[in-house]
Amino acid sequence: MKFLIAIIKPFKLDEVRQALSDVGVTGVTVTEVQGFGRQKGHTEIYRGAEYNVDFLPKLKIEVALTEDLLDQAVQAIQSAASTGKIGDGKIFVLDLENAYRIRTGESGNNAL
Amino acid sequence: MKFLIAIIKPFKLDEVRQALSDVGVTGVTVTEVQGFGRQKGHTEIYRGAEYNVDFLPKLKIEVALTEDLLDQAVQAIQSAASTGKIGDGKIFVLDLENAYRIRTGESGNNAL
């Protein structure tokens, strides 16, 4: 099993979720995060002073999935989240040793 | 060492923390997340319109622990977080290569 962490632009959430569900991923967990990267932030005015705010609001999407879904899932996120502009984000793939469904106690692929 | 990521229902936090501490886990890190899964969300009314809100507030609990505690910890979360209703959440187990305590610079098991 694999554990996939994607950082995306917030307004792409609905499209990404749809794309993932289309390839058969049913569950995801989403977190609001702040991103620092190549994309530059914005300026804020404060009574005559200007400040550079260099973090950007992003969403982190975590998905646990079976190995066979990995490529399609990466592909799905890739195309749903892409705008072609800097700051579109990343997908990280980690190995997942095991998974459990709390309600039933099932583990492994069945737990996803 | 293992890195454990659990998604639970928010009101179960205190019980889960207690259960983990009972099996010897001293530190955990908690994040507010939004979950999408089998459990359905709720409807919101907005001036005559009805919207389906399908994310649910969940908590993510991250625990780094030594390998020997793994099974007990999974067990502890499992039973503390379970209500038997859909949406109780998941436990994901990842391999943890190393850990450091920032204050002291200790690493490995000693850092946990």
Added chain:
Amino acid sequence: MKFLIAIIKPFKLDEVRQALSDVGVTGVTVTEVQGFGRQKGHTEIYRGAEYNVDFLPKLKIEVALTEDLLDQAVQAIQSAASTGKIGDGKIFVLDLENAYRIRTGESGNNAL
């Protein structure tokens, strides 16, 4: 590639980011989290009652990096985030199997 998760005191963020960028890490993702550990929380007053609040606001920093940067990055976080007081936090190192840049589709080291 490695995936590094650091839990730090919130006011150390700027220093840590600076230190990471000094060793060549360009991107990081930051999440507000609540930490439970050895450091004790605080008391809150509520109309004559006193409550112990034992979670502490922390920041979680996630960094994906190439293997050769690992030691320097750990070192950088370690020294930038340290105050020598309890609760300074942890650094966790996980293995990262792959990474993709959404905008370009690049993968592996090039995606970071």
Added chain:
Amino acid sequence: MKRFIALLGLPAFLLMLPFDAAADTLNQADTAWIMTSTALVLFMCIPGLALFYGGLVRTKNILSILMQCFAITAVVSALWLAFLYSLSFSDGGGMNAWIGGLDKSFLAGVTVDSLSGTIPESVFSMFQLTFAIITPALVIGGFAERVRFSAVMMFTVLWMILAYAPLCHMVWGGGWLAEMGVKDFAGGTVVHINAGVAALVAALMMGPRRGFPTTMMLPHNMTMTFTGAAMLWVGWFGFNGGSAVAANGSAGMAILATHMGAAAGSLAWMAMEWIRHGKPSMLGIVTGMVAGLGTVTPASGFIGPMGGFMIGLIAGVVCYWSVIIIKQKLKIDDSLDVFPVHGVGGIMGTILTGVFAAPALGGLGFDEGITMIQQVGIQTVGAVVTIAWSAVASYIVFKLTDALVGLRVDQQEETEGLDLVFHDERGYNFDSGSR
């Protein structure tokens, strides 16, 4: 007392009846001030009290509080129009000692020209309505975070009829307590004791919130509570100052005494916390303020500024301990501490009115031939009667409500929060901005 008694030297209760207004002429300045006061008192309830209470509950229940305050405002207004004003302030004939009649149902006879004392009856009725609105809104603090919305609606209708209207008539509408000489300038009995007791009865009948007292249930937004508290302080100038029903020295002195009561209550509670916990809290100082204001209310038109300050000091200390006793010691989950603050404050204030009205203590004096001891006695009767009437009426109302629509949510609903369960809405969607 709602009308300025010194004017004609008549017993207060006579002057309180709007139908005695035949000989009066319109005083425009009084009218301007009471219209202003009406706005101030409505402002105390929405948004004032709603925000004060709302900040104290958990995020998942914030809208339930705001919604209840708002819906109560609307429902009580409709009832007032229909018959509640009439029951409270019209002549009750043979029942007049206890309750008014139905002659003024649908505000019959309240025309553009009709007067009540020196002000239009429309203004008098509207001013009184704002008091009728805030009283049941105070009660909801007792069962916050676990009550069904339909139960609140049902409670409001029944309780206004069984508890509010009779007590209002007895004290301000020419009923027997007024005749007996009970002095309640702006609502120690009718508003504060009445609401405090009802909240206590509700808390006892419904049981504590899930997790009480072990789980922390911290206020979700102290800045909201602060904002509401400040609005209450300012609005109370209309509550007590308007109860002079005139723009004159009586109103001015009521405001001054009220303000000093608020300040002293704040300082007293702050001192208690500083001594006992080592730190004063924001919630503490504003709670002390409300305690001071609630307590000074019945006295405000009969005392001087020093009297107001003394009453405030007493209120701050006694209500502080009352909260601890009720909630921590007796483990009664009167969620937002309505009884220990408003109930205890109202009882103390009603009785202390008999003390601080004394000229020796800077007060405006007693009625001809009445001593301080006698007045304290009369006041105590007023307080006891109000406690008893309110307790019985509230018990009946909540029993009925429970039978008809059910008072309390089930466990799962309580966990999910009242906002989603009853209103399909959430208070905050901060992250919606990112979408």
Added chain:
Amino acid sequence: MKRFIALLGLPAFLLMLPFDAAADTLNQADTAWIMTSTALVLFMCIPGLALFYGGLVRTKNILSILMQCFAITAVVSALWLAFLYSLSFSDGGGMNAWIGGLDKSFLAGVTVDSLSGTIPESVFSMFQLTFAIITPALVIGGFAERVRFSAVMMFTVLWMILAYAPLCHMVWGGGWLAEMGVKDFAGGTVVHINAGVAALVAALMMGPRRGFPTTMMLPHNMTMTFTGAAMLWVGWFGFNGGSAVAANGSAGMAILATHMGAAAGSLAWMAMEWIRHGKPSMLGIVTGMVAGLGTVTPASGFIGPMGGFMIGLIAGVVCYWSVIIIKQKLKIDDSLDVFPVHGVGGIMGTILTGVFAAPALGGLGFDEGITMIQQVGIQTVGAVVTIAWSAVASYIVFKLTDALVGLRVDQQEETEGLDLVFHDERGYNFDSGSR
């Protein structure tokens, strides 16, 4: 109608002209009340309306709403000083049927001693200014979340000249609608229809927000909307009560009728939701209140409390359906539902004024020799003229604005949010506390 007509038995429009004030003497009580009302009406716009609207948008656009309301307040004040008061309320000579003149530009002749009726002209002008402020502020709800800030500034200047000043003069400044006998106590035409129609025109011209109607665009902060709503309710006492321009029974009755309209509107909308969705929502009840208030406004000085209540009930039901038709059926993205609430409410209210002014329905009656049917006819003309004038004027204004500075943001700006794009600021930095 902005001045109390019963006083001299003259036609209303004569009494509305400030320059007829020669023979009047200062009434200090009226002055006190209108100064108070002025504060209340300004309070309705900032912070009231700003918070009411602000809570309904997404986090990324919250400051754009607050900023627009605030900047409109400042800009309209400057225009008022320069020539808008003059255009609205001075004698327009040959053009007087349609617009005032420029004699009072820069408030020439408004001295410390000059009177308008029984109050200082400074107070009259200032009171009227607050109405001029809130009207364009209402409009911004129609194009919220996608308008350029400079376009709002441009619109404000042009629209106040082309739409507000003429209509205000026609109805309240002695123009032909006033002469014809159109009764608009506090702004059914000038304020509510005018703003509602402008918002609809804007929504049609600018097109829907990106993602409408498929994407959820939930209110980011319902507690803010509640707070604003409550402020609107209270402030409306000054809006309608102040429009009597006197502290007397007329003002008192206007407040009472207004309050009942708000209560009934709230209850009607709550009932609609309870029936149709199974649950009443916070947003629903406050929207019903605004509908009730907007609708009762033109009638408020001519009706009794029961009339106010009936109008409120009708408003709650009709505006509820109007929102659904405009937004869900016709898919017009009038973002904050300005037309279905204020426009429809204003139209209904203007016409219903002719109905509920009837003595048989508790109203204060019609002018000598006018029947209910006739008055309804006159009122309908008033409403239709206002709709037509506002639609044409608004169309011209938005076309001009689009040509000059551009009305709408581009896609990327809309995604990023107006706060950062136009103001380099964000509404909330809650996490800044950790740094």
Added chain:
Amino acid sequence: MKRFIALLGLPAFLLMLPFDAAADTLNQADTAWIMTSTALVLFMCIPGLALFYGGLVRTKNILSILMQCFAITAVVSALWLAFLYSLSFSDGGGMNAWIGGLDKSFLAGVTVDSLSGTIPESVFSMFQLTFAIITPALVIGGFAERVRFSAVMMFTVLWMILAYAPLCHMVWGGGWLAEMGVKDFAGGTVVHINAGVAALVAALMMGPRRGFPTTMMLPHNMTMTFTGAAMLWVGWFGFNGGSAVAANGSAGMAILATHMGAAAGSLAWMAMEWIRHGKPSMLGIVTGMVAGLGTVTPASGFIGPMGGFMIGLIAGVVCYWSVIIIKQKLKIDDSLDVFPVHGVGGIMGTILTGVFAAPALGGLGFDEGITMIQQVGIQTVGAVVTIAWSAVASYIVFKLTDALVGLRVDQQEETEGLDLVFHDERGYNFDSGSR
């Protein structure tokens, strides 16, 4: 000037003394208006100023601001009752040029019948108290986010005695500045210069916040700041309009001029930002409003609406640059810019009062035999004396406070935030809803 001078043609200072009231009779309309104004001015401080300031600090310090404003309200009220009213407004005998006496300690002699001019003395005293409350509350902006709570309490007591009471007496209580003819209608000297200078002294003595000026310290909640700002604008109608101490043309004109000052200040600051940064900000426009209001305050009763507008424009531009000079150039961490806004505004306004009072500029004119140049000279003396007195008094007060309880928190406390360190509370627990 706090009392309406044209009435008897007497020098203003005579009329300001409450003890000259023997021959006056009660004016109920004036009473109604001043009670209303009292509510408005208290509303300016809590919640107005508290929210305005509170939104500007970081989340971890929000409650410290709200708490300080609230506790100051309570403490100053107690001091006022005890002796501060007496020191400010009673006859100081031989010392009368500088300070009042103690005859009115504990508000002795302030009875339900005693008058001050045409209003009850209770109302006069209460109205003045609200000014005494807001002045030290303004100061806290200078040392926000790093001051010890006990230091704020200590400062309040000492500063009210050493700085506020003497200056208030000199200018409004019949002291030598009043006798000299300094015109300060509503507090350019006593309130704004006084507070601004004290804040500057505090900022210099305590040093900058940790991280200043490199670390961003963005406002944690601009919607809160907006809400407070709007409340300040509305409340200022009571501040300046109430300072006429009458409901008449003087009050009306003061409100109109004040409003135009606020509008012009907003527009001027908005224009500065639009030119210099390319975008106008919400914080900018509201800061301009406060600058306009603070600056127009001393002049408000002596000028016309155009004068108010001109003063506002000047204020917006000059205060904009003052903030930049003080904070960015001189790197003085007057946290919330109290001196550049209120101090500089108060100085300018006090002097410009001498200019715009000229009839040629729409003003109400000078005292018999005084030219514009002379009046400007007198005003400048008034401003300079206030600056000097306030600077010295504040220095002494802060030195004493530092010695007695310590002014500033240590580094770790500053990092943790004042809310937890001094009040064991946090402003927001939004996530508590999930539990």
